[in-house]
Amino acid sequence: MNLxxxxxxxxxxxxxxxxxxxxxxxxxxxxxxxxxxxxxGCYPDIEIIPAxxxxxxxxIDELFGYNNDRENKxxxxxxxxxxxxxxxxxTMYQGCLPDEFxxxxxxxxxxxxxxxxxxxxxxxxxxxxxxxGWNKFGAKGHKNDVTGNIEDNVEYNxxxxxxxxxxxxxxxxxRSNPNAEDRSIAIRQLTPLxxxxxxxxxxxxxxxxxxxxxICKELLLPMATVGDEKARYQDERILALLTNLQFSICESIAxxxxxxxxxxxxxxxxxxxxLYETIFIDGKCGGYHGEIGHxxxxxTKYEMNNNGSMETILGxxxxxxxxxxxxxxxxNDGEYVYSAPLVANLNPIxxxxxxxxxxxDFWNKTLKFFRSDVLDEIRKNPKFAECFE
Numbered sequence: 001m002n003l004x005x006x007x008x009x010x011x012x013x014x015x016x017x018x019x020x021x022x023x024x025x026x027x028x029x030x031x032x033x034x035x036x037x038x039x040x041g042c043y044p045d046i047e048i049i050p051a052x053x054x055x056x057x058x059x060i061d062e063l064f065g066y067n068n069d070r071e072n073k074x075x076x077x078x079x080x081x082x083x084x085x086x087x088x089x090x091t092m093y094q095g096c097l098p099d100e101f102x103x104x105x106x107x108x109x110x111x112x113x114x115x116x117x118x119x120x121x122x123x124x125x126x127x128x129x130x131x132x133g134w135n136k137f138g139a140k141g142h143k144n145d146v147t148g149n150i151e152d153n154v155e156y157n158x159x160x161x162x163x164x165x166x167x168x169x170x171x172x173x174x175r176s177n178p179n180a181e182d183r184s185i186a187i188r189q190l191t192p193l194x195x196x197x198x199x200x201x202x203x204x205x206x207x208x209x210x211x212x213x214x215i216c217k218e219l220l221l222p223m224a225t226v227g228d229e230k231a232r233y234q235d236e237r238i239l240a241l242l243t244n245l246q247f248s249i250c251e252s253i254a255x256x257x258x259x260x261x262x263x264x265x266x267x268x269x270x271x272x273x274x275l276y277e278t279i280f281i282d283g284k285c286g287g288y289h290g291e292i293g294h295x296x297x298x299x300t301k302y303e304m305n306n307n308g309s310m311e312t313i314l315g316x317x318x319x320x321x322x323x324x325x326x327x328x329x330x331x332n333d334g335e336y337v338y339s340a341p342l343v344a345n346l347n348p349i350x351x352x353x354x355x356x357x358x359x360x361d362f363w364n365k366t367l368k369f370f371r372s373d374v375l376d377e378i379r380k381n382p383k384f385a386e387c388f389e
Contacts, residue, residue, distance in 0.1 A: 004065045010038040012056040012063075027051045074118060077111045080104075081124050085131070086355055096365050097135040104128055112169070119178035123186055126169040130189060133162030139196055143257065150255045154198030163197060231345040238279065238342055243291060246272055250298065266302050269295055282340050285323075286330065287354045293323030297366065304371050313374055314381075320366075321384060327356040363387040 013023055020034040027048055036042045044052060053063045061070070084104045108125035115121050137160045140153035157163065170190040174183065187206055194203035213219070218240040221233040249268060252259070259265040273295050276288060285292060296319040303313045330336050334351025338344055356362065367375060367387060378384050 005043060005063070006038045006040045008063055008065055009034070009052065009056075012058065013038075016056065023052075023055060026055050070115070074111075074115060074121065077107065078120055078124060081108055081128065085124070085128060095135065096361070097132065101128070101132060101135070105132055117176050119173050119176040119182050122169050122173035122176060123178065123182050126166045126173060126186070127189065129162045129166035129169060130193060133160045133166060136160075136162060148256065148258050150257065152196045152198070154196070157196045158198050160197075163193060167193060167197065167199075228345065232347065235338075235343045235345045239288065239346075242275065242279070243288075246291060246295070250295075260302075261306065266299065269298050269302075279342050280340050284336075284339055285326075286336055286338055286343075286346070286349055287327075289323040289327045289330070290356055293320050293327070296320045296323065301369075304374060310374070310377055314377060317374075317378065318383075321387070324356065324362060327354070331355055 009023070013020070020038070021031045024031045024034045029044075029048070033042075033044075037044055049060060049063065053060045056063070081104050084101060105125070105128045108121065108128055111121045112118075112125050139160075140156040141150045142153050143149070144151050167190065170186050170193070173186050174190075178186065187210060191203050191206050194200070194206065218233075218237045222230055222237055225233055249272060253265045253268060254260055256265075259268075273292060276285065276292050276295075277283075280286075280288065296316050300313055300316040300320060302308070303316060330349055331352060331354060334349060334353065336349040338346045338348075363386070367378075370378075379388060
């Protein structure tokens with residue numbers, strides 16, 4: 001035992017507005033005994049520890065201060081891991097992650113052994129393994145001769161040892177009674193991973209167990225509130241649906257070469273951009289500059305792959321650059337207020353609140369797949385000098 005036990009007894013007693021004699025009477029000791037415990041002169045007999053904990057309605061671990069130690073340690077581990085993972089962004093390219101990322105995985109593995117039932121530790125470990133699997137081996141696909149769609153090369157992907165481990169950890173996290181948000185994240189990440197590994201029945205079962213879009217919280221909250229709160233939830237609903245529409249459309253285009261290589265596919269992406277720009281009619285897109293920038297990046301790649309003019313390619317890249325720079329500025333400056341009519345009720349953005357994807361390595365990851373002649377033209381413009389720093 002240590003001095004914290006006496007301090008904890010005193011803290012709990014004052015919390016409940018009790019006197020020393022109240023505790024003494026309840027557990028059958030003298031007032032002087034309680035006084036000596038609280039001053040650190042001696043400690044309670046081990047036999048009456050459960051009675052003291054029960055009197056204050058706390059666990060024995062909490063009485064000794066172990067629970068706070070545990071929570072603080074978990075919090076510190078998660079913060080350290082999140083800093084490393086967020087810094088890199090969720091990358092799906094080979095060779096993009098530094099060696100320190102593997103150190104992060106090892107730290108989380110040890111943490112999962114120390115706290116085996118902690119869902120947040122397990123979820124963070126699974127996410128890190130998923131990213132490291134992309135980094136080490138990537139994923140392969142092939143064209144389905146019947147549908148023409150790009151599908152996963154299950155034979156290759158299922159041999160990814162990091163993804164094999166990630167699946168096991170995700171499954172363990174889902175069995176560890178996570179909160180609703182963590183459960184949602186796990187399902188969202190595990191379902192497509194199942195598919196890449198050829199576990200289609202598991203993926204479909206997991207997906208079918210989830211609520212339909214018509215009863216998601218983004219749709220329900222505007223119906224459950226009034227006044228300013230209702231207005232804010234209405235604005236959030238619009239953007240939640242828009243970003244998920246963007247994801248759905250862009251994924252479908254990317255996996256269908258008969259669409260992604262055509263003018264039709266390009267026009268669909270342009271329509272998404274137009275929708276964003278119509279909603280954010282004043283150009284103040286806040287946290288959504290990144291989404292729009294990625295759409296312009298898709299257009300840049302389309303033009304490079306389809307022999308578009310250099311002027312068009314550079315025009316789209318300029319949009320990518322401007323939207324990314326604005327994302328970084330908002331992150332650094334904060335105090336950002338939305339003002340377009342359909343989003344004016346959104347909460348302001350605080351400094352450091354929204355970190356741009358791959359903030360420390362965005363241009364390196366983005367430009368590594370650009371054609372050399374395009375890179376040469378980009379280098380000629382002083383505006384883009386930071387892309388090569």
